[in-house]
Amino acid sequence: DAKTTQPPSMDCAEGRAANLPCNHSTISGNEYVYWYRQIHSQGPQYIIHGLKNNETNEMASLIITEDRKSSTLILPHATLRDTAVYYCIVRVASSNTGKLIFGQGTTLQVKP
Amino acid sequence: SAVISQKPSRDICQRGTSLTIQCQVDSQVTMMFWYRQQPGQSLTLIATANQGSEATYESGFVIDKFPISRPNLTFSTLTVSNLSPEDSSIYLCSVEVGLAGDGRFFGPGTRLTVL
Numbered sequence: 001d002a003k004t005t006q007p008p009s010m011d012c013a014e015g016r017a018a019n020l021p022c023n024h025s026t027i028s029g030n031e032y033v034y035w036y037r038q039i040h041s042q043g044p045q046y047i048i049h050g051l052k053n054n055e056t057n058e059m060a061s062l063i064i065t066e067d068r069k070s071s072t073l074i075l076p077h078a079t080l081r082d083t084a085v086y087y088c089i090v091r092v093a094s095s096n097t098g099k100l101i102f103g104q105g106t107t108l109q110v111k112p
Numbered sequence: 113s114a115v116i117s118q119k120p121s122r123d124i125c126q127r128g129t130s131l132t133i134q135c136q137v138d139s140q141v142t143m144m145f146w147y148r149q150q151p152g153q154s155l156t157l158i159a160t161a162n163q164g165s166e167a168t169y170e171s172g173f174v175i176d177k178f179p180i181s182r183p184n185l186t187f188s189t190l191t192v193s194n195l196s197p198e199d200s201s202i203y204l205c206s207v208e209v210g211l212a213g214d215g216r217f218f219g220p221g222t223r224l225t226v227l
Contacts, residue, residue, distance in 0.1 A: 036216075043116075043204050043218030044155065087154070100145070100206070100216060102155040 004088045009107045012082075018075040020106050022088030025069040030092055033064060035073045037084040038105075044087065047073065078110045114139050114209045116219035124225045125195050132191045133222045135205035140185035145206040146178070149221070155204065161188050195226045 005023040012018040024033065035047040048055055048062045050071075055062045061074040075082055087105040115138040125131050135144065146158040158178055161167045167180040181189045192199050202221040209215035 041221075043206070043220055045218070046214055046216055049214060085154075099157060099160070101157060102147075104154050 004090060004103050006086075006088050006103060006106045008104065009109070011109050011111055012075075012078045014080060014110055014112050015077055018078040018082065018108055018110070020073040020075075020086050020088075020108065021070065022073070023070045024088070024090045027068055027090050028092075031090045032092070033062065033068075033071045034089045034091060034100075035060070035062065036087045036089065036102075037082075038087070039081075039084040044102075047086075078108075080110050080112065082108065083110045084108060114141065114207050114215075114217040116205060116207060116217055118203075118205060118219040118222050120222060121220065122223040122225075124227060127196050127226055129195055130191055130193045131195065131224055132189050133203050133205075133224075135188045135190070135219055137186045137207050139209065141207040141209055142185070143208045144182065144188045145208075146180065146188075146190045147204045147206060147218075149202040149204065151200070158190070158203075192224065195224075197226045200224055200226045 032049050032051050034049040036044040037047055038044045048057055048060050050062045050064055052064055052068055064071045085105040085107050087102050117136045119134045123131055144161045147155040148158055149155045157170050158173045159167045159169045159180055161180045161182040163182050163185050177193055179191045202223050204221045205219045207217055
């Protein structure tokens with residue numbers, strides 16, 4: 001699986017959009033971009049994933065550049081409960097190996 | 113979806129002893145995974161445990177130290193053997209459900225402290 005690069009930490013004001021960047025310049029054609037988050041003292045939680053088109057669900061939006069070398073996770077209206085470590089991961093979806101390899105992630109602090 | 117429970121939720125152990133962690137899933141799954149999260153660090157994959165076959169260990173992890181059992185499609189155990197303070201971590205199990213790509217679930221973790 002390709003590696004990703006994320007800033008170690010970010011702050012966001014409550015109610016504002018949180019934009020979390022991720023670089024994945026060595027992503028392969030069949031690899032998806034996944035985002036998970038880990039709230040303190042809990043297991044990681046799936047947020048969203050995409051291949052090349054932008055995706056949106058009830059939690060977030062995922063914007064993938066046309067060359068697929070980077071992406072941005074957008075939390076449109078951040079709340080204090082969104083404070084967590086956010087992990088950007090690239091992997092082959094539904095692969096037989098099923099491996100999910102975590103990088104260091106971005107610690108997002110949402111402030112009142 | 114899948115609901116995962118782990119036992120114990122936390123434990124304090126003496127060095128040289130062993131701890132067995134249980135992972136129970138509310139549905140049948142083919143692939144189960146064990147992760148370690150050292151203090152202040154990200155998750156590191158220990159091994160993949162598929163029912164009916166030997167677990168597959170990642171580089172740096174060996175069966176003698178981290179024996180795994182996978183007796184059926186809803187249950188697995190991870191034993192951390194010959195404990196040392198460096199084994200103090202959170203251990204998490206994880207499962208993959210379905211083929212849509214959004215079916216990865218994690219247990220709440222087991223917090224191990226070795227004195």
